[in-house]
Amino acid sequence: MVTLSGALILAFSAGCYQVPVTGRSAISLVSDQEVLKQSAKAFADLKRTHRASPRRDWNERVQRVGDRLSKVVFWDVPDADWEFIVFDAPQQINAFAMPGGKVGVFSGLFQILENDDQLASVLAHEIAHVAAKHANERLSQNLALQGGGLLVGGVLAGSGAGALTSNAVLDAYGLSSGVTAVGFDRKKEKEADHIGIMYMARAGYNPEESVKVIEKLEQISAGKATPPAWLSTHPSNPERILQLMDLMPKALEVYRQSGRRQTPVLVK
Numbered sequence: 455m456v457t458l459s460g461a462l463i464l465a466f467s468a469g470c471y472q473v474p475v476t477g478r479s480a481i482s483l484v485s486d487q488e489v490l491k492q493s494a495k496a497f498a499d500l501k502r503t504h505r506a507s508p509r510r511d512w513n514e515r516v517q518r519v520g521d522r523l524s525k526v527v528f529w530d531v532p533d534a535d536w537e538f539i540v541f542d543a544p545q546q547i548n549a550f551a552m553p554g555g556k557v558g559v560f561s562g563l564f565q566i567l568e569n570d571d572q573l574a575s576v577l578a579h580e581i582a583h584v585a586a587k588h589a590n591e592r593l594s595q596n597l598a599l600q601g602g603g604l605l606v607g608g609v610l611a612g613s614g615a616g617a618l619t620s621n622a623v624l625d626a627y628g629l630s631s632g633v634t635a636v637g638f639d640r641k642k643e644k645e646a647d648h649i650g651i652m653y654m655a656r657a658g659y660n661p662e663e664s665v666k667v668i669e670k671l672e673q674i675s676a677g678k679a680t681p682p683a684w685l686s687t688h689p690s691n692p693e694r695i696l697q698l699m700d701l702m703p704k705a706l707e708v709y710r711q712s713g714r715r716q717t718p719v720l721v722k
């Protein structure tokens with residue numbers, strides 16, 4: 455039996471990593487390999503239990519935009535085996551990405567999207583959660599809370615109570631009962647916005663469109679009772695827009711450098 459303080463020391467020595475783009479230092483108690491394995495299983499489960507959207511054009515758009523984004527995040531998500539799927543869930547305006555590059559878009563999202571840049575901003579935000587290993591952090595917390603995790607070389611592993619399973623991954627995403635993916639906490643959501651706007655710009659999508667997506671979400675939630683930002687675990691939409699506007703000059707610079715700004719014109 456490892457004592458708690460011993461466990462913490464092990465964790466600090468073995469589980470530290472640096473988040474891309476923001477440079478934040480974070481800790482993961484779960485093994486990356488195990489998270490990848492269980493996420494792939496969880497995603498396969500979802501594909502079995504949920505219908506893919508019959509809309510071929512939507513699936514193609516998601517593949518096309520996802521493909522361009524995955525190329526510019528290669529060094530931040532080197533272990534990904536990318537998969538992009540549109541699930542048939544017209545009521546859900548949402549998307550998610552699991553470790554290993556398993557990306558699901560709920561078809562309701564297409565209600566609000568006007569162009570590929572806006573789709574890119576949603577996908578880039580979700581991919582940012584993966585690059586920052588936010589799921590690993592949440593799984594570490596969940597397993598530590600259960601207290602059943604066995605520490606091996608500083609990472610939680612083993613079998614029995616507290617072991618990492620595909621259900622634990624689905625739980626971490628709020629996907630174990632239905633298709634209502636939950637967000638992460640306020641700090642992680644803002645971090646994903648920060649990383650995401652840089653990723654979309656890097657891939658040559660106009661970062662200004664990210665603000666329009668949040669404005670759309672704000673319009674939809676208008677009239678519905680939401681708790682004030684300081685009470686909520688989620689950042690408010692105005693708070694998200696303010697952060698994006700702060701980052702915009704830098705994002706526009708990255709966008710210009712991407713060389714994709716002008717659509718090529720064929721001159722005869």
Ligand SMILES: [Zn+2]
Nearest residue numbers: 637638643646
């Ligand atoms: Zn998010």
